[in-house]
Amino acid sequence: MELTYQQNNDTFVHLFSCCIPVKGYQRSAIYDIQREDIELVPNTMIEFLNYIHGKKRSEILKEFESDKTAKDYLAFLEKKEFIFYSPNSYFPDIPPKSINEDTSSIYFTTIILSQFIRDNIDTAIKNINELGVKRLHFHIDNEDSMAIIKNILELLEYSRITNLSFSIPFQKIDKKIYQDNRLKTIYIFNSPKKRIIQNKEVSNVFITSDGLSLFLPKFGLNTIDINIGTYNIAKNYNLSLYKTIFIDKEGVIKFNSLDKENYGNITDSLNDLKTKTIKKLSKIWNIRKTEISPCNICEFRFCCTVTYIPKRKNKSYELECNYNPYTNDLN
Numbered sequence: 001m002e003l004t005y006q007q008n009n010d011t012f013v014h015l016f017s018c019c020i021p022v023k024g025y026q027r028s029a030i031y032d033i034q035r036e037d038i039e040l041v042p043n044t045m046i047e048f049l050n051y052i053h054g055k056k057r058s059e060i061l062k063e064f065e066s067d068k069t070a071k072d073y074l075a076f077l078e079k080k081e082f083i084f085y086s087p088n089s090y091f092p093d094i095p096p097k098s099i100n101e102d103t104s105s106i107y108f109t110t111i112i113l114s115q116f117i118r119d120n121i122d123t124a125i126k127n128i129n130e131l132g133v134k135r136l137h138f139h140i141d142n143e144d145s146m147a148i149i150k151n152i153l154e155l156l157e158y159s160r161i162t163n164l165s166f167s168i169p170f171q172k173i174d175k176k177i178y179q180d181n182r183l184k185t186i187y188i189f190n191s192p193k194k195r196i197i198q199n200k201e202v203s204n205v206f207i208t209s210d211g212l213s214l215f216l217p218k219f220g221l222n223t224i225d226i227n228i229g230t231y232n233i234a235k236n237y238n239l240s241l242y243k244t245i246f247i248d249k250e251g252v253i254k255f256n257s258l259d260k261e262n263y264g265n266i267t268d269s270l271n272d273l274k275t276k277t278i279k280k281l282s283k284i285w286n287i288r289k290t291e292i293s294p295c296n297i298c299e300f301r302f303c304c305t306v307t308y309i310p311k312r313k314n315k316s317y318e319l320e321c322n323y324n325p326y327t328n329d330l331n
Contacts, residue, residue, distance in 0.1 A: 011085040013052045013060060017094050019082045020231065021046045024299030025325050030082055031303060033228050038303065039080060048073045049082070057085055094228070102229075104132030105278055107243035110215065111266075113140045113148070114249030124251070124266045125155055127273060135163040141211055146174040153180050167214055170206070178202050187214060215246070215257040217306050219323040219330070224303040234289065234302040241307060242285045253277060255284065256307040284309065292317040298325035 015021070018034040028046040030039045048070060052060050064070035077083045109128060111117060117124060128136065136156075140148055145168040156164065164180070167187040177183060178200045191206035198204070207214070225239075233239050245263070246254045253263040264277035289295035289302070292310045300323070310317035322331045 011057050011087055012089050013055055013057055014084055014086055014091050015049060015053050016082060016084060017091065018228070020094075020302070021049055022299050022302055023047075024301075025294075025297040026328050027299055029299040030080075031226050031231065032082070033226055033231050036226050038224065038226055039082075040299070041076075044069075045073050045076070049077065052083075054089065094231075102132075102134070102243070104134060104243060105274060106131040106133050106245055108135040108137075109133045109245050109247065110137045110139065111247045112249045113138050113142075116250055117247070117266075120251065120267045121155065124247075125159065127266055127268075127270055128161075129159050130270050131273065132160060134160060135165075136161050137165045137167070139167045139211060139214070141169065143169055143171060145169070145171060146177070149177055150174075153177065153183070156182070167211055169211065173199075173204065175199065189214065212257075217256050217258065217308050219300075219304065219306045219321055223306045224300055225305050226303045230305075231302055236288070237285050238287050238289060238292075238310075239302070240289075240305050241281075241309070244307065245281070246307070253281075255281075255309050259309060287317055292319055294321070294325050295319070298323070300325075 016034075018032065020031040020033060022029045022031060023043055023046045026043075028041050028043050030041060030046075030049075032039065052074075060074070064074075106128075111124070138149075138152060142148060145166070149166055149168075153164075161182055163184050164182045165185040165187070166183075167189060170188050170190045170192070173186065173188075181201065183202050185203045185205060187205045187207060189207045189209060189211040191208055193206065194208055195206045196203055197206070230239055233242050241255055244255070246256050246259065247266050248254060248257070251265045251267050253266060254261060255263075263280045264273060266273075268277070287310050289298070289304070293316060295301045295304070298304070306321070308319045308321055310319045323329075324331070
């Protein structure tokens, strides 16, 4: 995006439509969904931004000529290219719902590989393909995972998967697997030290903790996702859970590793998955973060992907998160 500097006093101040201000309880954020970045800012800056949007630059300069904070805010917004000046008084916002919404029944799937899954791997992969899964993660708890990964890559050769990842124990990686251009990330747990190594298009992420901790819901800056697609989903659905499933070692479909609910089994008939399972899951998908406490006052509510499951309490929904938006503390 390019900042348009037509800074005469008759121009109007506009917020770029790809820059989304989100006010939180203690602080706010500006999502730059074109650059896929986020800027944390004071709440007063968002109030100032909302106030000046659509106003003439001459009026703003006159009104805030003695206000140093306002001038600093204006300079910051210009420098970050969140605002631009134009003789036009109106520019349309991003539509509330994308016309290019993904048509898959399920988009992202995590599978805990077990003997049960391996015994039923053909059925599991067939159902995953029919559900339209694009992103697939396999967790393999085996000290010699390379042969297993190669077998899975062969089985997925003609699948719809576009983004494939694995989590495996610390071991030597066979570089032949990098030849599959759908492979994006390998998480290596129980590693002696943390590091990230790039091999072609594949990121090898070395983690010192054990494999089970990978699937415990926990907020962090690495769990936010900012782009036009995720923002549109977050405005209309629950971004963290929408079209996302976790398949345990028994093939049971859940939302995450702690979920006690059973939404079906990946070995069920395709008809049951598309009717019964999807119907159950979609009830939770439609509970937006704006309806959940404390997500509804969190500055990350439109970009958070942590699979916390909301629980109904009285007439509202609540969840427990390790991030406290009232204090900005991360536990």
